[in-house]
Every structure is written in C-alpha cells, then in structure tokens.
Amino acid sequence: MKNLRLIEAFIAALFFAIFVIILLYGFFDGLENRTLDWRFRARPTTKLKTKIVLILITDECLTRLGTWPLSRALYASVIDQLAGVGAEAIAFDVVFEDNSTADSKGDEEFVASCRKYGKVILPLVLSEVQVYENLASSPILIEEVRLPFQALAEAAAGFGYINADFDYLNPDGVIQKTFLAHRFEDHWIPAYSMAIAEQVNRQQFIINDQGMTFCGRALPLIDLPPWKPVKNSWHAGNGKAVYINYLGTRYQEPFLTYSFADIIEKKFNPEDFRDAVVLIGPSAVGLGDLKLTPHGLKPGVVVHANLLENILASNFIIPPSMAAQIVIIAIFAFVTFCILCWEGVFVLSTTIFGILLTAYSAFCFMVFSGQQLVLPMTVPLLMSVMQYVVVRFVQLIFNLKQANTNLIEQNVKLDQKVTELMVLHTAGTRFPAILETSILSNEIIARLCELRGADAGLLVYFEPKTGQSQPLGQVAGVRGDAYIQEYRDELAACLKSVFDGKKQVTVSGSTLYSTYLPLLVGNSCWGAICLHESGALKKSWQSEYFWTTLLGICCTALENARLYEMACEVSLARQVQANFLPQKPLELNGYMVAGNSRPATQLGGDYFDYFVVENRYLVVLIADVMGHGVPAALGMTIVKTSVLQRELEGFSIEKLANTINDTLLNSQGKRLMVTAQFMVIDTLEHTGMIYHRGHVFPFRRVLGGAWSQQQCLIAPPLGVKKHTTSPGTPVEIHPGERWLFYTDGLCESLGDDVENETKIAVLQSYLDTRPLIPITEACVDILDHHPSFLTGQPQPDDYTVLLLERSAKA
Numbered sequence: 001m002k003n004l005r006l007i008e009a010f011i012a013a014l015f016f017a018i019f020v021i022i023l024l025y026g027f028f029d030g031l032e033n034r035t036l037d038w039r040f041r042a043r044p045t046t047k048l049k050t051k052i053v054l055i056l057i058t059d060e061c062l063t064r065l066g067t068w069p070l071s072r073a074l075y076a077s078v079i080d081q082l083a084g085v086g087a088e089a090i091a092f093d094v095v096f097e098d099n100s101t102a103d104s105k106g107d108e109e110f111v112a113s114c115r116k117y118g119k120v121i122l123p124l125v126l127s128e129v130q131v132y133e134n135l136a137s138s139p140i141l142i143e144e145v146r147l148p149f150q151a152l153a154e155a156a157a158g159f160g161y162i163n164a165d166f167d168y169l170n171p172d173g174v175i176q177k178t179f180l181a182h183r184f185e186d187h188w189i190p191a192y193s194m195a196i197a198e199q200v201n202r203q204q205f206i207i208n209d210q211g212m213t214f215c216g217r218a219l220p221l222i223d224l225p226p227w228k229p230v231k232n233s234w235h236a237g238n239g240k241a242v243y244i245n246y247l248g249t250r251y252q253e254p255f256l257t258y259s260f261a262d263i264i265e266k267k268f269n270p271e272d273f274r275d276a277v278v279l280i281g282p283s284a285v286g287l288g289d290l291k292l293t294p295h296g297l298k299p300g301v302v303v304h305a306n307l308l309e310n311i312l313a314s315n316f317i318i319p320p321s322m323a324a325q326i327v328i329i330a331i332f333a334f335v336t337f338c339i340l341c342w343e344g345v346f347v348l349s350t351t352i353f354g355i356l357l358t359a360y361s362a363f364c365f366m367v368f369s370g371q372q373l374v375l376p377m378t379v380p381l382l383m384s385v386m387q388y389v390v391v392r393f394v395q396l397i398f399n400l401k402q403a404n405t406n407l408i409e410q411n412v413k414l415d416q417k418v419t420e421l422m423v424l425h426t427a428g429t430r431f432p433a434i435l436e437t438s439i440l441s442n443e444i445i446a447r448l449c450e451l452r453g454a455d456a457g458l459l460v461y462f463e464p465k466t467g468q469s470q471p472l473g474q475v476a477g478v479r480g481d482a483y484i485q486e487y488r489d490e491l492a493a494c495l496k497s498v499f500d501g502k503k504q505v506t507v508s509g510s511t512l513y514s515t516y517l518p519l520l521v522g523n524s525c526w527g528a529i530c531l532h533e534s535g536a537l538k539k540s541w542q543s544e545y546f547w548t549t550l551l552g553i554c555c556t557a558l559e560n561a562r563l564y565e566m567a568c569e570v571s572l573a574r575q576v577q578a579n580f581l582p583q584k585p586l587e588l589n590g591y592m593v594a595g596n597s598r599p600a601t602q603l604g605g606d607y608f609d610y611f612v613v614e615n616r617y618l619v620v621l622i623a624d625v626m627g628h629g630v631p632a633a634l635g636m637t638i639v640k641t642s643v644l645q646r647e648l649e650g651f652s653i654e655k656l657a658n659t660i661n662d663t664l665l666n667s668q669g670k671r672l673m674v675t676a677q678f679m680v681i682d683t684l685e686h687t688g689m690i691y692h693r694g695h696v697f698p699f700r701r702v703l704g705g706a707w708s709q710q711q712c713l714i715a716p717p718l719g720v721k722k723h724t725t726s727p728g729t730p731v732e733i734h735p736g737e738r739w740l741f742y743t744d745g746l747c748e749s750l751g752d753d754v755e756n757e758t759k760i761a762v763l764q765s766y767l768d769t770r771p772l773i774p775i776t777e778a779c780v781d782i783l784d785h786h787p788s789f790l791t792g793q794p795q796p797d798d799y800t801v802l803l804l805e806r807s808a809k810a
Contacts, residue, residue, distance in 0.1 A: 004398055005341065008391050012337040015390075019383040020326055023376075026225030030172040031378040036243075037174060039368040040294035045254055046247040049313035051088075051276040052305050054257045056283040061261040068287060070260075072096070073106035075280075076113035078263050082278055083117040085270035091121040091196045093162065093281030093289070093301040096148040107151070114155035121196050122148050123162040126182065126189070128232055143184060143233050160195025162300070164291065165234040168224075169241055174292050175303055177222060179239035180311075181207060193307035200277055200312065212240045217314050223322040243317035243374060244303065245310045250295040255305050277312075279305050318373045325376045332380040333387065340391045353388060357381055420546045423451070427550055431557035435564045441473025444554050445529065448517075449475050451542070451550075454531040458484070458513065460495060461527040461558075467499040472527070472558075487512040491530070498528045517547075519555035526555050585776050586610050588618050589683035590809065595622075595802035596779035598795065606743045606800035609643050613651050618683055621656075622802050623676040623718075624695065624743040653678050653691050657718065657726045664719030674718040677741055678726070679804070681733065686806065689728040693718050696744045699767060703736030703808055707767040709760060710739075736808030738775070740767065740782075745797030749788040762787070775803035 022028055055078070062068055075092070082090055100107050114120040125146040130139035147153045161182060164170070169177040181188045188207055190198060197214065198204050205214045212219045222243065224236035247254050258268050260280065281301025282289045289300040310316050320328075335356065342349045361381070367373045400407075407414075427447070434440040445457040460469040469492070484491060490512055497505050498516045502525045505516040513530040520526065529551075585594035595608040605625030613619055621643070643656065657678070664672045677695040681688040690698070690710070694717030701707045713727040733739075747759040754762075770781055779801050788796065 004395070007394060008337060008340055011391055011394070012333045012387060015383050015387045016330060016333040019329055019379050021227075023322070023325060023329065023379050024225050024227045026228035028378045028382070029225070029228075031382075032376065033170065033172050033174055033176050035364075035377040036176055036374065037294040039365055039374075040246055041250065042365055043249075043369045045249050045252055046245075046315075048247065048254050048309060049315060050309055052255055052309055052312075053273055053276045053278050054253075054255045054301060054305055055260050055263055055278060055280040056257060056299060056301065057094075057260045057281065057287070059284045059286070061259050062284055064261040065264060068284070069100070071103050071106040072100055072110035073103070074260075074264055076106070076109035078260070078280065079110075079113040079117050079120060081263060081266065082273055083113075086274040087119075087278050088275050089119045089121060089157075089196060089199050090117065090278045090280065091192070091304070093123060093192070093279060093299075093304055095123055095125060095146075095162075096152050097125075097146055099149045099151075107149075111151045111155045114152065119157050119199060120155070121158045121160065121192075121199050122152065122156040123192050124148070124159045124189075126161050126163050126184065141232065145184065145189070158195045158199050160190045160192035162192045162304070163234070164303075165239075167231045168228065168235050174294060175244065176294060177241050177243055178307060179234065179241050180212065180219065180221075181205060181240045182234070183238040191307070193304050193311060196277060196279075196304075196308050197311040207240060214311065219311075220316045220318045222319045226322075242310070243319060244307050245315055245317045245372065246294060246306050247309060247315075248295065248302075248306075253298075253302060253305075255302070277308065279308070316372070317368075318371070320373075320375060325379070328376060329380050329383060332384045336384045336387050336391075340388065340395075353384075357384065416543075420543065424546070424549055424553065427553045431553060432560060434557070435561050437472060437558065437561045437565060440557060440561050442475075444558070445473050445475045448529055448550075448554075449531060452515070452531055452533055454515075454533045456513070456532040458530040459527065460530070461562075462495075462499050462525055464524060467496065467525075469495045469499075469528075484512070494530070495528055499525050517551060519551055519558065521555055521559060526559060529554075580607065582609060586612070586618070588612055589616075590807040591618050591681060591683050591804065592775060592807075593618065593620055593802065593804045594776045594779055595800065596783055597798065597800040598783055599798045600745070600795045604798040606745075606798040608741070608800055608802045610802075611643075613680075616682065616684055618681040618804075619651075619653075620679045620681070620741065620802065620804055621676060622695070622741045622743065622800065623660075623674050624745075624798070624800070626673045626675075653680060653689075653728075654726060657691065657693060658723075661718045661722070661724065665722060672719050675744070676718055677712075679739070679741070681804070686733050688731045688733055690731060691715075691726040691728050693726060694720075696742065696747065698742075699740040699764065700731075701738045701740070701767075702734055707740070707764050709764065733806050735806060737806050739804040741802040741804070743798060743800040745799050746782075746786065746801070749786075749796045775805050779803055 057070070062070075065074060075094075079090055096110075126143060127146055128141055128143050131142050132139050147159065148156065153159075163182075164175050165177075165179060166173055169179070178191060180191050180194050182191070183189075188205075190205060194205060194214075201215050203215050205212060205219075210218070211221050219240075219242060222241045224241060226236065228236070230237075256272055258272075262268055279301050281299055281304070283299035283301070290297045291300050291303050293303060336353070339349050339353050339356075361377060364375045364377050367375060431440060431444065434443065441459045445459050449455070449457045454475075456475055458474040459472045461472050462469055490507075490510070494505050494507060494513070494516050498518050502518055502520060502523075504518060507514055507516075510532075513532050515531045515533055517529040517531070518525050519528060581597055582595065585592055593610045595610070597604065597606050597608065599606065606623070607625070608620075608622040610618065610620045657676070660674065660676070664674060675694040675696075677693065677698065678691040679688055679698075680691075690712050692712040692714050694715070697709050697712055699707045700710050710729075710731065712729040715726050716724055747756070747763045750759045750762045766787055767782070770778065770785065772778075773781060782801050783799050786799065
C-alpha cells in the first residue's frame with residue numbers, strides 16, 4: 001500500500017508538470033475561451049457608464065439609400081448633423097483606403113466635413129506581405145500600414161487599427177481578447193477603440209516596463225503564454241492584450257442604436273447625440289463585417305463599442321497572472337491526491353470530487369459575473385479529472401491483482417456469460433442490418449431452431465387490435481404448410497394464449513409445436529416464434545436473461561424492418577404525389593402563373609394546378625384537403641383525377657367542382673372536405689371570374705401598389721353538400737397586376753390565440769415586405785421567409801402559394 005501511495009504522488013507531480021507546460025504553451029487556449037463564452041452567456045446585460053451611440057448601416061439602409069458602397073456625401077451629411085447637435089466624437093468602422101472613382105464630389109464633401117468637425121477617427125489596417133530577396137531565399141514577412149486615402153487621412157483626428165487576431169489570442173475564431181496596442185517598427189499603434197478613447201480624453205496611453213496605463217489608470221493586461229508558438233507579427237512581444245468585456249447579451253445590446261438611413265433623413269432625437277461618442281459601421285449581412293463573439297455573430301462596430309466602454313469607464317475583465325494560474329493548478333493536484341488517498345469509499349469520494357469540481361466551476365461563474373474576474377477552468381479541471389481517472393485505473397490494477405484468486409473460481413461462469421454475449425452481439429449486429437421482413441424472419445427462425453435444437457419453426461405477426469396472426473417465415477422440416485393446416489385449430493389456440501397472456505406457452509407431447517415464445521414490444525405482443533423441439537438439447541449456458549434479451553433483439557429488428565418497408569412505401573407515395581403538381585410555370589397571351597407547395601408531413605393535402613382552355617382562357621385552381629397524411633393525400637388524388645378528366649367530359653368550372661364534390665361525398669370511410677378556389681381568366685379581354693368554395697380569399701397587388709385582399713362570393717367547401725352551385729365573382733386584371741392564391745396554413749400558423757382578421761393583416765404586412773421578383777422565385781421566397789419558420793418550431797401545416805401575373809406591357 002505504501003508503494004501505491006508513492007505512485008499516486010508521482011502521478012500527481014507528473015500531471016502538474018505536464019499541465020503547467022501546456023499552460024505555458026497555451027495549447028488549451030481554445031477550450032478555455034469556450035468556457036469564457038459560457039460565462040458571458042450566463043451573465044445579464046450590464047449598464048453603460050459612458051454615453052456611446054451606434055449608427056448601423058443595415059440592409060434596410062441599403063434599400064433606402066442605394067447599393068454599397070454608399071456615396072461618401074452621405075457620410076459628410078451625417079458628420080454635419082452630428083456636429084450640429086454636439087457629438088463628442090465620431091468614429092467610422094468603414095475602411096476608406098481608396099478615392100471614389102465614381103463620386104469624387106462625395107469624397108470632397110466627406111473630407112471637408114471631417115476637417116471642419118475635427119473630431120473624426122478613422123480605421124487603418126495592418127497587413128503582412130511576404131517579400132523574397134531572391135528566388136533561392138526564404139520569404140521575409142513585412143508588415144505595412146494601410147491608411148485612408150491621403151486627403152481623408154489629413155482631415156482625420158486620429159487612427160486606430162481594426163485587425164482581429166485569430167492565431168494567437170482567439171484560436172477558436174471567437175473574439176474574446178484583443179491587442180490594445182501593436183508595435184509597428186519602433187512605435188506603438190493603438191487599437192481602434194483606444195484611438196477613440198484618446199480623442200475623447202485628450203490623452204495618450206503609456207507603455208513601460210510595468211505595463212500599460214491610460215489616464216493614470218493601469219490597464220489589466222493578459223499575462224500571455226510565454227512559450228506559445230508565434231505564426232506572425234501578432235504575439236506577446238509586439239502587443240498588449242486585454243479581454244473584451246461584452247456588456248450585452250445574445251439578443252440585446254446596451255448601446256442606443258440608430259440606423260444610418262434615419263440619421264440621413266433626420267429621424268432622430270438630437271439629445272441622444274449631445275456629448276456622445278458616436279460609432280458608425282455596417283451591420284448588413286452582405287457587407288462581411290459580422291464578427292463571431294461569445295454572444296454569436298455581432299457587427300464589428302459593436303465589438304469596438306464594447307471595448308471603448310471598457311476603456312472609458314475602466315470596466316475591464318480582470319485576467320489572472322500566470323503565477324496565479326500555476327498556484328491554482330498545484331492546489332487542484334494536491335486536493336485530488338488527498339481525495340484519492342481516501343480508501344474504501346469509492347462512491348463517496350467520487351461524489352465529493354464531482355461536487356468540488358462543480359463548486360469550483362460555479363465559483364468561476366460567480367466571480368466572473370460579480371467581480372469580472374477570469375479564473376482558469378479548462379487546465380485545472382481537465383488535469384484533476386485525468387489525474388483522478390489514471391490513479392483510479394492504477395488502483396484498479398492493484399485491486400485486480402488482489403482479487404485474482406476469486407476471479408479464477410468464477411472463470412466458468414464468466415465463460416458462459418461471454419458465450420451468451422457473443423451470441424447476443426452477433427444477433428444485435430446481424431439482425432438489425434436486414435431490412436427485408438421475409439429474409440429477416442427466415443434467418444431468425446433458423447438461428448433460434450439452431451440454439452434450441454428444434455427441427456421446425458414458425459414466426460408469426462399479430463395484428464395489434466385483433467390479434468389475428470400472419471406468418472412471416474418458417475423452417476418447415478417435416479411440418480410444412482399441409483401439416484400446419486391439419487393442426488390449425490391447435491396452432492390458433494396456442495397463438496391466442498400467447499397474444500392474450502404475453503408469456504411463453506409450452507405444449508407437452510404436441511405433434512405440431514411444443515414451445516411458443518412471445519415477441520414483446522412494451523406492453524403489447526408483437527408476434528410469436530413457434531418451435532418444435534425434438535429433445536432436451538438446450539445449452540447449459542442459455543439463461544432466462546439471455547433468451548429475454550435475444551427475443552427483444554429479434555422483436556426490435558423485426559419491427560424496424562416493418563417500419564422501414566412502410567417508410568419506403570410512404571416515400572414512394574410522396575414522389576408520386578409531387579408529380580401531381582405542375583413542374584413549370586405556364587404563359588399565355590402575356591399572363592404567367594407559377595406555384596410552389598411544401599407539405600408539413602411526408603404526404604400533404606394541398607393541391608394547385610393551371611391549364612389553358614380554347615387557347616384563350618387560363619384556368620387557375622388551388623385546393624386544401626382537411627387534415628394531413630394519407631387521408632389528405634387521398635383527397636388530393638381525387639382532385640387531381642377530376643382535373644385530368646376535364647377534357648373528356650367537356651370543361652366548365654361547375655362541372656369540375658361538381659365532379660370533385662360528388663367523388664368526395666361518395667368516397668369510402670372517413671368523409672373528406674376540401675376548400676378550393678378557381679379562377680378563369682379571359683386573356684384577351686383581361687377579365688376573370690373567381691369561384692370560391694370555402695377557401696381563404698386571394699390577395700391582389702396592382703402595379704406600384706400594395707397587397708390587398710380580394711373579397712369573393714362564397715360557397716360551401718367541396719365534399720360537404722350535394723348539388724351546390726359555385727357563384728362567380730367577376731374581376732378585371734390590370735397590366736402588371738399580381739394575384740396570390742394560397743392555402744390557409746400560411747395565415748393559420750401566425751398565432752394560436754389571434755383573430756382571423758389579425759392573422760390576415762399580419763400575412764398582408766409580410767407580403768408587403770417581400771421583394772418584387774419573378775413569380776417563380778417569388779413563390780419560393782414567400783415560403784422560405786414565412787414568419788412561422790422564425791419560431792424554430794416544425795412546420796405546422798401544408799404551405800402552398802400560387803402567383804398569377806399579367807405583363808406590365810400593354
């Protein structure tokens with residue numbers, strides 16, 4: 001036992017040394033950063049101590065002001081307005097490296113506004129290039145500064161770099177740390193947020209042997225790993241790094257925010273900008289300035305704003321020193337060693353060990369939220385866990401040696417268990433791999449006959465409700481189908497006993513089958529295996545647990561095979577159903593119609609179609625069968641079949657509607673109800689007639705206008721009442737006009753406890769936000785961006801849209 005304690009102490013010292021080296025090399029910085037992400041997300045929003053306002057160039061701004069890049073005259077206008085209301089400083093998170101070739105006047109206005117205001121801070125970029133002295137030499141890495149174009153640089157009040165380091169500080173790609181200053185040649189260049197803070201406070205940062213100070217305050221710099229490999233010029237020797245203290249949450253930032261377009265259009269409160277530091281930057285998705293932060297993707301200007309608040313308010317996260325981290329690792333190694341010395345209480349010691357690790361993790365979260373102190377988690381916790389596991393493994397080896405005598409006595413029983421496990425393993429890997437029920441059934445019967453010494457067997461499946469048996473496979477031997485028919489009454493009685501009792505049935509002296517083994521799924525009997533055992537050939541190693549497990553494996557594999565075959569049939573039915581819908585748009589005399597449908601389940605009940613009559617009339621229809629799944633798919637098939645028969649019977653809307661209605665009323669089983677809407681367009685007279693059968697009213701949009709709902713004369717849905725006429729609503733279709741037909745899923749999914757009028761209004765508002773693109777793409781766009789998908793919940797109903805458009809040309 002003394003030797004064991006020495007080994008445990010040696011393991012503790014070894015792990016301590018290994019993980020200190022890992023810490024000094026920074027190998028686990030990525031994992032440590034991940035724990036810091038969790039700490040940020042668990043912390044609530046922190047209030048601002050300085051007045052910082054963000055102006056974001058959003059996607060909506062680009063829609064209102066024009067495409068990117070925006071005219072620099074707009075930036076000049078914003079500077080003039082903010083200067084007029086008394087802004088403290090203005091900073092642009094936009095790189096203006098080159099003159100504008102298409103808008104030189106805008107450049108001049110921008111430069112003039114910057115020069116007049118005198119407190120505009122602009123970003124610069126530090127880039128690295130490889131230079132070869134000759135072809136045989138290795139490349140030399142040279143760093144260069146990329147400033148704004150000359151006239152703008154001369155008008156700026158200050159500069160700061162906007163580079164984010166992902167090799168040294170943030171290897172996991174999440175911006176948690178940043179260099180506040182970077183050594184370029186023989187001087188220090190401030191980070192962008194530090195440059196803004198210098199302009200606001202009219203002071204510069206100071207770097208000396210003791211660290212970095214600003215406005216007389218020492219900044220809490222990160223004690224970076226001294227042995228971490230260096231890949232470029234961004235490393236501990238060339239920079240002073242800090243943690244960024246993100247004050248917001250995943251969905252909320254504490255900064256007052258305006259859109260760039262609102263400032264241009266003077267839609268803002270001047271008091272919001274008085275004595276405020278204003279940061280302007282893009283947040284539009286296509287502009288590529290979204291950065292990965294602990295709270296997810298955020299605009300780069302938000303990252304700069306958080307760091308600026310940290311500097312101005314001295315609201316930093318406090319990092320631990322390297323020495324403090326080594327002390328924490330040593331404490332964990334010692335405490336783990338002490339717990340492992342506790343003999344004979346494995347469960348209790350493991351529980352206490354887990355509680356200590358959990359308590360330390362919770363303490364790390366608390367001090368981070370309360371004191372903004374970052375304590376290391378990954379290295380000490382991982383070291384303790386590995387030390388604990390390795391020492392427990394060593395202890396296990398010692399205990400196994402002591403128990404060797406007892407294990408020898410148990411070898412026979414162990415061999416029996418191994419044999420059982422091998423058989424179960426073979427069955428567990430072989431049976432689930434067979435997805436054809438007939439082949440699987442025959443293989444299961446053959447295997448069980450071999451294991452139990454039976455010369456004949458039969459596998460049957462029970463209908464869940466009636467208990468009616470259905471043979472799936474057999475090993476006949478001398479007991480073939482004719483023999484089974486002769487003793488069918490005995491077989492039926494035994495199978496009924498198995499189904500009702502859900503337990504094994506043994507029939508002594510039976511000439512048919514002597515043993516009936518139930519196949520159970522939960523509390524129901526899935527089927528039974530019938531065996532004729534010729535003698536007592538059951539192996540001695542076959543325990544009751546073995547047979548229970550083996551039968552469970554067989555039953556699970558059989559049920560999976562049955563479900564797989566059903567899924568294949570449903571998948572084929574869905575493909576057939578998809579082919580019922582038109583695959584291409586239809587054009588006739590300046591009219592175009594297209595549609596798109598997305599079922600909520602494998603089989604849907606929405607249907608749409610369009611076709612031409614007499615080379616003049618365009619017929620458009622949309623239908624929605626009540627419910628989902630197979631009944632709805634049957635209703636859709638009825639509608640499609642009726643449409644396909646239109647030419648044989650002579651076309652008219654009344655005939656088509658009556659055909660569908662009569663077929664639905666005469667369908668077997670569950671009554672099917674279908675709401676439908678038909679529209680017949682005279683493409684020469686540009687008039688139409690809408691026939692409404694319980695469906696939602698369509699929307700129409702005139703050229704240059706907004707979407708509005710078209711009221712129609714109503715009639716009952718199809719499949720409800722016989723001999724119902726379909727009154728028509730005449731309409732006139734103008735050049736450039738669009739019509740939208742849809743199923744009720746698009747509006748019903750917009751709220752559970754909301755009135756229908758409100759849902760229609762919400763859907764109308766949503767349609768007004770969608771772009772005016774070709775109708776084929778518009779159908780997809782309307783479904784892709786439907787508000788119900790923003791909830792993260794599954795699609796609640798079938799979604800179908802049908803767009804009709806008359807050409808804008810006369």
